[in-house]
Amino acid sequence: MTTVLNLTIPFFAVIALGVIAVRLGMIDGSASRIINVFVFNFTMPALVISGLARQDFGELIDIPFLIAWFIATTIVFIIGMIFSRAFFNGRLREMALTGQAASIGNVGFLGFPLMAAAFGADGVRVAATALLIDLILFVPLSIALLEASNGGSIGNSLKRVVKASLLNPFIFSIFGGFILSATGIGLPGPTERFVDFLAGAAGPAALFALGISLASRKFEGDGASIVVISVLKLIAHPLIAYVALTLFGVRGETLMIGVVVASLPVAGNVFVIAQQYEVMVRRISSVVLISTIIAVVTTAYALNWANVGI
Numbered sequence: 001m002t003t004v005l006n007l008t009i010p011f012f013a014v015i016a017l018g019v020i021a022v023r024l025g026m027i028d029g030s031a032s033r034i035i036n037v038f039v040f041n042f043t044m045p046a047l048v049i050s051g052l053a054r055q056d057f058g059e060l061i062d063i064p065f066l067i068a069w070f071i072a073t074t075i076v077f078i079i080g081m082i083f084s085r086a087f088f089n090g091r092l093r094e095m096a097l098t099g100q101a102a103s104i105g106n107v108g109f110l111g112f113p114l115m116a117a118a119f120g121a122d123g124v125r126v127a128a129t130a131l132l133i134d135l136i137l138f139v140p141l142s143i144a145l146l147e148a149s150n151g152g153s154i155g156n157s158l159k160r161v162v163k164a165s166l167l168n169p170f171i172f173s174i175f176g177g178f179i180l181s182a183t184g185i186g187l188p189g190p191t192e193r194f195v196d197f198l199a200g201a202a203g204p205a206a207l208f209a210l211g212i213s214l215a216s217r218k219f220e221g222d223g224a225s226i227v228v229i230s231v232l233k234l235i236a237h238p239l240i241a242y243v244a245l246t247l248f249g250v251r252g253e254t255l256m257i258g259v260v261v262a263s264l265p266v267a268g269n270v271f272v273i274a275q276q277y278e279v280m281v282r283r284i285s286s287v288v289l290i291s292t293i294i295a296v297v298t299t300a301y302a303l304n305w306a307n308v309g310i
Helices: 002-023 029-053 063-088 092-103 107-119 121-149 154-166 169-183 190-199 202-215 223-247 252-262 268-277 281-305
Strands: none
Touching: 002 107, 002 202, 002 281, 029 107, 029 121, 029 169, 029 190, 029 202, 063 092, 063 121, 063 223, 063 252, 092 121, 092 223, 092 268, 092 281, 107 121, 107 202, 107 252, 107 281, 121 169, 121 252, 121 268, 202 281, 223 252, 223 281, 252 281, 268 281
8 A cells, every 4th residue: 555655645746736836826827728738738648649559459449348438437427317316306407417527537637647657558548448438428428418408409519529529639649549559650760759758747747737727626515416426436436347347357457447547536527518508517616626635545545456566
């Protein structure tokens, strides 16, 4: 456990530095946007490409993992919707946001740096596969449900989501890494040094940016629903993922990485969608904050279970 804490504490300490920088007035809104642009469009895509391009293409297309992850995330999404309806009298729009928050983790800004440090290229591979399913299937699903609740056109909404997804730097870098791996091109010559150099900044920059985003959040909203969503994301999701992955024959390090990815806190893009549709804004903001704080412990335990050899 000491080894795991030696890994996780520095990660969450960098997040804390982002919070402190904002609270001390060292960073304003414009500066945070610049950092996010650098992370989202350049360093994280470089980390993803670096982790995928040099791997054997046969290992990248892991069908059992894809199916198991889809099933596990679907189950958690549905459970979140049921809890919202049964215990908090949520309408379709609240059910959709609750399902998304319970099942979509912060793979981009927290998962990739942590998986890369703990598991190397294999960690990036598994995290990229999980993120691809989340962005292509479950984020559009929640938006479609939100549109349906507002009486909007689901078809037009899905078209906008698909277009936005294709332009998403994470999806672009995942497919780019797949292509470089499939063709055997890899990262030739100075390209490799450039991508690796840029990827080296991904972890600290992404974690610092995450801290900046958390600094403006406060604990507001229905405390009971915040606790339920946090428990579903941090505990139920990894447990259900473990069962699903095991049933589909996923073993070894891929199984362990999948469970750790499932243990990540609620993704920040859930809050972005909540703002766009003006649904559960304060509650989702609080869930992102609280789940990230609790993840200091839960993710450490997940990594300890995975017996990370670092």
